[in-house]
Amino acid sequence: xxxxxxxxxxxxxxxxxxxxxxxxxxxxxxxxxxxxxxxxxxxxxxxxxxxxxxxxxxxxxxxxxxxxxxxxxxxxxxxxxxxxxxxxxxxxxxxxxxxxxxxxxxxxxxxxxxxxxxxxxxxxxxxxxxxxxxxxxxxxxxxxxxxxxxxxxxxxxxxxxxxxxxxxxxxxxxxxxxxxxxxxxxxxxxxxxxxxxxxxxxxxxxxxxxxxxxxxxxxxxxxxxxxxxxxxxxxxxxxxxxxxxxxxxxxxxxxxxxxxxxxxxxxxxxxxxxxxxxx
Amino acid sequence: xxxxxxxxxxxxxxxxxxxxxxxxxxxxxxxxxxxxxxxxxxxxxxxxxxxxxxxxxxxxxxxxxxxxxxxxxxxxxxxxxxxxxxxxxxxxxxxxxxxxxxxxxxxxxxxxxxxxxxxxxxxxxxxxxxxxxxxxxxxxxxxxxxxxxxxxxxxxxxxxxxxxxxxxxxxxxxxxxxxxxxxxxxxxxxxxxxxxxxxxxxxxxxxxxxxxxxxxxxxxxxxxxxxxxxxxxxxxxxxxxxxxxxxxxxxxxxxxxxxxxxxxxxxxxxxxxxxxxxxxxxxxxxxxxxx
Numbered sequence: 001x002x003x004x005x006x007x008x009x010x011x012x013x014x015x016x017x018x019x020x021x022x023x024x025x026x027x028x029x030x031x032x033x034x035x036x037x038x039x040x041x042x043x044x045x046x047x048x049x050x051x052x053x054x055x056x057x058x059x060x061x062x063x064x065x066x067x068x069x070x071x072x073x074x075x076x077x078x079x080x081x082x083x084x085x086x087x088x089x090x091x092x093x094x095x096x097x098x099x100x101x102x103x104x105x106x107x108x109x110x111x112x113x114x115x116x117x118x119x120x121x122x123x124x125x126x127x128x129x130x131x132x133x134x135x136x137x138x139x140x141x142x143x144x145x146x147x148x149x150x151x152x153x154x155x156x157x158x159x160x161x162x163x164x165x166x167x168x169x170x171x172x173x174x175x176x177x178x179x180x181x182x183x184x185x186x187x188x189x190x191x192x193x194x195x196x197x198x199x200x201x202x203x204x205x206x207x208x209x210x211x212x213x214x215x216x217x218x219x220x221x222x223x224x225x226x227x228x229x230x231x232x233x234x235x236x237x238x239x240x241x242x243x244x245x246x247x248x249x250x251x252x253x254x255x256x257x258x259x260x261x262x263x264x265x266x267x268x269x270x271x272x273x274x275x276x277x278x279x
Numbered sequence: 280x281x282x283x284x285x286x287x288x289x290x291x292x293x294x295x296x297x298x299x300x301x302x303x304x305x306x307x308x309x310x311x312x313x314x315x316x317x318x319x320x321x322x323x324x325x326x327x328x329x330x331x332x333x334x335x336x337x338x339x340x341x342x343x344x345x346x347x348x349x350x351x352x353x354x355x356x357x358x359x360x361x362x363x364x365x366x367x368x369x370x371x372x373x374x375x376x377x378x379x380x381x382x383x384x385x386x387x388x389x390x391x392x393x394x395x396x397x398x399x400x401x402x403x404x405x406x407x408x409x410x411x412x413x414x415x416x417x418x419x420x421x422x423x424x425x426x427x428x429x430x431x432x433x434x435x436x437x438x439x440x441x442x443x444x445x446x447x448x449x450x451x452x453x454x455x456x457x458x459x460x461x462x463x464x465x466x467x468x469x470x471x472x473x474x475x476x477x478x479x480x481x482x483x484x485x486x487x488x489x490x491x492x493x494x495x496x497x498x499x500x501x502x503x504x505x506x507x508x509x510x511x512x513x514x515x516x517x518x519x520x521x522x523x524x525x526x527x528x529x530x531x532x533x534x535x536x537x538x539x540x541x542x543x544x545x546x547x548x549x550x551x552x553x554x555x556x557x558x559x560x561x562x563x564x565x566x567x568x569x570x
Contacts, residue, residue: 116287116292117291139520211409218414231414254406
């Protein structure tokens with residue numbers, strides 16, 4: 001979204017914009033520091049239990065998760081017990097959703113008949129708010145990791161599937177004719193034609209799926225009866241009215257979300273190339 | 280590949296729905312032991328085709344057949360208490376979505392038209408956005424209790440981002456020639472904003488609102504499921520999930536949630552086409568629907 005918008009606006013602003021770019025980075029940094037400082041001052045002045053100052057929050061996060069031995073990358077036991085299971089479940093769910101979604105999406109998108117056949121069902125599946133399905137998975141799998149992975153995978157698969165199908169459907173007919181003339185076999189056609197032309201849409205779907213996976217990871221851990229995970233840390237701290245830990249967990253999740261999004265965007269830039277990303 | 284006609288597409292879609300319905304029915308019926316009261320004999324003699332010879336995939340009490348779920352969903356349509364719950368959910372949905380639009384559109388216009396403010400605020404926005412909104416449920420319930428306020432606050436927070444980003448993006452896409460023309464005729468900054476930029480951005484804002492509408496439904500249901508009491512569609516689902524044989528009710532609630540999502544999306548897409556007929560489909564900003 002940003003990447004596509006920037007050139008247009010820079011062009012409109014003229015050559016001066018390039019010179020100002022460095023200033024903007026500095027400005028951002030200053031604004032960030034000022035914002036955090038203001039928050040710190042305001043929180044200290046108010047001394048409210050509900051809004052602890054950011055310094056304390058960061059301190060608690062460090063003490064809880066990142067004050068471990070050097071040999072374990074500074075991770076504490078609590079970090080190993082809470083963060084790793086969450087990340088593992090999310091990776092498993094997102095991985096299953098991505099692989100299934102891309103494979104089925106290509107299969108569905110390749111034929112107009114299959115697309116017409118599946119489209120209404122897919123639209124309905126996408127329209128269901130994923131948290132509503134979690135109780136169903138609780139009944140089928142009971143509480144625990146399989147239920148959580150299934151919830152994540154089942155919720156995250158639809159955006160990838162639908163976007164991949166639409167991407168594969170949008171393949172240039174001329175190129176398909178060329179492929180027919182060159183007598184590409186189905187595997188070659190898939191690899192050289194369908195996959196590259198669907199790639200921008202696949203990544204648009206993957207980005208949606210990633211944020212859904214993160215939401216479902218937290219949501220499935222917030223349910224009563226979970227034993228570990230970042231979401232469990234949240235509910236546990238909430239029940240003890242330990243606001244500082246709640247804020248620390250939020251900080252951790254925010255950083256996690258930021259890192260995961262940035263990583264996916266980096267992969268997308270590598271595979272799709274700059275300027276070809278879709279909104 | 281031959282193009283399909285509209286009629287054919289409709290029939291194929293209907294067939295697909297029927298096939299999916301049949302598959303769910305088969306999975307439900309193929310389930311292990313029939314309920315103790317009325318053992319239907321045909322299940323033992325003639326297991327449905329397509330599912331491995333009656334060797335239960337899922338116990339019947341666990342996943343009821345699709346027809347029973349659908350019947351229950353229709354029955355719920357006449358249930359006063361259930362409809363009140365759906366109404367409560369929709370009220371929070373509408374309030375939250377409305378508030379987020381009221382916040383995000385002016386903010387987006389400001390960010391999009393003043394580059395200095397944009398690059399200053401963007402840092403904060405980039406740090407707030409990746410936080411999964413569901414994670415805020417425990418904090419906000421501690422602050423506001425478990426009423427409508429909590430739902431509305433969470434929905435507002437989650438829905439601001441798609442509208443905000445689409446507004447800023449749309450503003451960058453407006454025709455520079457039209458802006459310059461107006462400026463050349465001596466129109467001020469505000470006039471240009473209201474006469475060219477806002478109408479040009481409106482389709483993008485609408486697409487953002489459509490995405491936010493789905494996000495709002497997710498947040499409404501998620502908050503309700505976690506809070507567990509009061510009234511609402513999510514609460515109906517949560518309570519049915521706790522009941523010993525409530526899976527049919529859970530699934531009926533899911534059907535309602537899905538239909539709500541479809542109807543909301545359908546109405547918004549229809550509205551977009553009516554209001555902005557000049558926008559080609561492909562320009563409609565954030566594609567793909569979900570958050």
